Amino acid sequence: MAIDLTSEQKDIGKANFERAVGSLAGGGDKAVTRRDFMKGLVSAAAVTPVAAAAYFGYEFSKVQGKPVKAALIGAGDEGGVLVGEHNPNYLEFVAICDIRPTNQKRIFEGQPNHIRKGFRRIYGEDAEKKIQVFDDYKKMLDERKDIEAVVIALPLHLHAPAAIDCMKAGKHVLCEKLMAWNVTQCKDMIQTAEDTDRILAIGHQRHYSLLYAHGLEVLKSGVLGDIKHIRALWHRNNSWPADGGGKDPQTGQPMLRDSWRPPIADKDRAALESRIRQLGYKNMEELVRWRLYNRTGGGLMAELGSHQLDACSIFLGKVHPLAVTGYGGKIFYHDDREVEDHVFVTFEFPGKNYYGDPGRKEIKDKNDVVIVTYSSINTNSFEPYGECVMGTRGTLVVEEEQKAMLYQERGGGVVGRSTAVTVTAGGGGQPVLDASATSGGPARQAQAVGQTAMGSGPVSRGYREEMEHFAYCIRMHQQAESPDEKTRWRLEPRCHGKVAMADAIIALTANLAMKNHERIEFKSEWFEPKSNAVPDPKMIPEEVKA
Numbered sequence: 436m437a438i439d440l441t442s443e444q445k446d447i448g449k450a451n452f453e454r455a456v457g458s459l460a461g462g463g464d465k466a467v468t469r470r471d472f473m474k475g476l477v478s479a480a481a482v483t484p485v486a487a488a489a490y491f492g493y494e495f496s497k498v499q500g501k502p503v504k505a506a507l508i509g510a511g512d513e514g515g516v517l518v519g520e521h522n523p524n525y526l527e528f529v530a531i532c533d534i535r536p537t538n539q540k541r542i543f544e545g546q547p548n549h550i551r552k553g554f555r556r557i558y559g560e561d562a563e564k565k566i567q568v569f570d571d572y573k574k575m576l577d578e579r580k581d582i583e584a585v586v587i588a589l590p591l592h593l594h595a596p597a598a599i600d601c602m603k604a605g606k607h608v609l610c611e612k613l614m615a616w617n618v619t620q621c622k623d624m625i626q627t628a629e630d631t632d633r634i635l636a637i638g639h640q641r642h643y644s645l646l647y648a649h650g651l652e653v654l655k656s657g658v659l660g661d662i663k664h665i666r667a668l669w670h671r672n673n674s675w676p677a678d679g680g681g682k683d684p685q686t687g688q689p690m691l692r693d694s695w696r697p698p699i700a701d702k703d704r705a706a707l708e709s710r711i712r713q714l715g716y717k718n719m720e721e722l723v724r725w726r727l728y729n730r731t732g733g734g735l736m737a738e739l740g741s742h743q744l745d746a747c748s749i750f751l752g753k754v755h756p757l758a759v760t761g762y763g764g765k766i767f768y769h770d771d772r773e774v775e776d777h778v779f780v781t782f783e784f785p786g787k788n789y790y791g792d793p794g795r796k797e798i799k800d801k802n803d804v805v806i807v808t809y810s811s812i813n814t815n816s817f818e819p820y821g822e823c824v825m826g827t828r829g830t831l832v833v834e835e836e837q838k839a840m841l842y843q844e845r846g847g848g849v850v851g852r853s854t855a856v857t858v859t860a861g862g863g864g865q866p867v868l869d870a871s872a873t874s875g876g877p878a879r880q881a882q883a884v885g886q887t888a889m890g891s892g893p894v895s896r897g898y899r900e901e902m903e904h905f906a907y908c909i910r911m912h913q914q915a916e917s918p919d920e921k922t923r924w925r926l927e928p929r930c931h932g933k934v935a936m937a938d939a940i941i942a943l944t945a946n947l948a949m950k951n952h953e954r955i956e957f958k959s960e961w962f963e964p965k966s967n968a969v970p971d972p973k974m975i976p977e978e979v980k981a
């Protein structure tokens with residue numbers, strides 16, 4: 436992500452970030468603002484899951500002994516990740532539904548040395564006896580009344596119909612991102628959650644990543660100064676021949692190492708090809724490679740960009756963008772795909788003085804904007820993925836959801852990449868980055884607190900915490916006895932419908948801007964669940980007739 440940093444500079448940046456987190460938590464300079472949530476975090480920081488629960492405000496004791504009975508719909512790649520990451524003390528899977536025989540099998544077996552652990556590694560070798568397999572989710576909803584919640588990891592076009600069916604059947608829903616294929620569907624999902632009094636969570640996992648939470652705290656402290664630019668990207672190189680090479684039988688094109696065009700297993704073809712249209716797909720390609728087609732997917736902005744624009748919106752104080760322009764094209768692949776393989780998008784976000792009132796209605800300084808650029812490409816992975824937040828006093832880089840690095844801007848043309856910094860109180864108590872960090876004393880102490888707060892080992896990307904909090908919200912909701920209490924106890928997941936709808940609006944409007952080659956201004960009513968206004972009124976799902 437940070438192209439020309441040496442490994443030493445990366446280490447310094449990481450230590451800077453840890454010291455900043457530690458200082459803000461009260462581990463370093465006593466004059467720096469202490470934050471209540473951080474105090475809670477640090478006191479509970481011995482083990483990462485405990486720290487995450489403390490940070491995100493949920494308690495194991497509230498669900499202990501009564502994990503939420505759950506079903507998974509869509510047991511593919513991401514379903515496998517969610518199964519591998521879930522904590523069975525919170526969410527106990529009792530059923531799954533998938534139409535592909537190979538994935539029905541893999542979800543139990545998992546993959547060696549992979550985050551997709553499989554049910555057997557979590558529930559024991561007899562997992563098949565405990566978890567019922569369906570190939571029709573409506574039948575599952577009908578037969579298994581004991582299921583309390585459903586986790587949906589289906590192709591994009593099925594998110595809304597499946598989530599709505601599940602909520603109407605009385606289930607709480609955690610649905611993968613992008614929330615839905617169009618914005619009207621997002622609004623229907625929110626309305627259904629309200630009508631059925633079900634909890635609806637959407638799987639933008641960065642809302643449950645401690646790394647991003649800490650990054651936000653560093654940003655909120657103001658140490659980066661005036662932020663004017665965020666550069667976000669997700670770059671891959673899919674130009675290499677796939678393992679085994681060969682040509683795709685359908686297109687005759689060489690098979691490339693493109694995860695969006697996986698091979699179609701003979702076993703799945705044999706089992707499903709004759710009834711593929713009854714199952715709602717045009718052909719086997721559309722089922723297995725749904726990301727490539729407009730009817731079933733939403734392209735790079737839906738799949739990758741939505742995560743990172745979600746992060747940018749969080750970093751900028753959960754604000755909505757003002758406008759978007761972009762270029763996207765199918766400029767590399769010569770196959771039958773309909774979605775772009777390269778996208779380059781520019782968003783204008785409001786800066787901190789853009790609005791004159793907290794309700795963000797009155798514009799005070801229309802020139803105070805933050806420019807967010809986003810690119811996602813398929814032909815070069817020199818910088819893989821991450822976000823770089825650039826302020827007048829410092830830079831924060833988040834790399835691959837695993838590492839955050841902090842650098843101070845320094846006057847006189849000296850760049851701060853090689854400088855150890857810490858957070859100290861500036862004039863008026865405002866925290867500032869200070870290059871006076873030493874190897875001992877408060878700075879070292881703050882770094883130690885920062886490291887503890889971050890935990891050791893690989894950083895959790897947030898899937899586990901997202902599912903734990905979902906279960907916690909369900910239990911808290913159920914424990915309320917009267918309607919009044921229910922309202923009082925209604926805990927929203929951090930990425931609830933309205934939050935996730937904003938991410939969908941951002942991604943889908945960027946797609947429109949690229950398609951129509953125009954600058955589109957975002958309208959506030961699009962973000963209102965009760966308003967019928969949407970950016971994409973012409974996007975109507977195409978029915979597949981069997």
Ligand SMILES: NC(=O)c1ccc[n+]([C@@H]2O[C@H](COP(=O)([O-])OP(=O)(O)OC[C@H]3O[C@@H](n4cnc5c(N)ncnc54)[C@H](O)[C@@H]3O)[C@@H](O)[C@H]2O)c1
Nearest residue numbers: 509510511512513514533534535538588589591611612613
């Ligand atoms: N949060 C993240 O970081 C993240 C990462 C990857 C994918 N995702 C999201 O997860 C979702 C699934 O992605 P994936 O990579 O697992 O795709 P996938 O194709 O590997 O899995 C989809 C599964 O759904 C099954 N399926 C399709 N139609 C069905 C139906 N009618 N009934 C039952 N099962 C059906 C397929 O057989 C397949 O097993 C997508 O929305 C994607 O955007 C999220």
